[in-house]
Amino acid sequence: MRKLLCPACCEVAIGPSDEVVCKACGEKMIAIDGSLLAVVPDRPGGLADFLAQLAEKKINVTALRVVGRCEGDARVLFSTDQSDEALQIPGVQYATAGKILPDLAVLE
Ligand SMILES: [Zn+2]
Numbered sequence: 001m002r003k004l005l006c007p008a009c010c011e012v013a014i015g016p017s018d019e020v021v022c023k024a025c026g027e028k029m030i031a032i033d034g035s036l037l038a039v040v041p042d043r044p045g046g047l048a049d050f051l052a053q054l055a056e057k058k059i060n061v062t063a064l065r066v067v068g069r070c071e072g073d074a075r076v077l078f079s080t081d082q083s084d085e086a087l088q089i090p091g092v093q094y095a096t097a098g099k100i101l102p103d104l105a106v107l108e
Helices: 046-056 102-107
Strands: 002-005 012-015 036-041 061-070 073-080 092-094
Touching: 036 046, 046 061, 046 073
Parallel strands: none
Antiparallel strands: 002 012, 036 073, 036 092, 061 073
């Protein structure tokens, strides 16, 4: 079973694969096992600045999706083979962190 997140409404579920469809809105859910979550400024260039930080540390991103926006911040779910290095960047933590995505605490 994998931990899944709906990128549209942030509904969470546990399912057999990432082919599962969100019960709330019908969007295809994405697997978040091992994914990281970053909080970036919700403004033009906010994500670019974050990606520049990753580039500086030579961290390659293998998947990325904006999963939520609130109070001037955007929440970005991403994957990399260099999680340990990425976790050194302020605002980056594992996607299961209940502090950033309260709904995901259910899965911990
Ligand atoms: Zn949904």
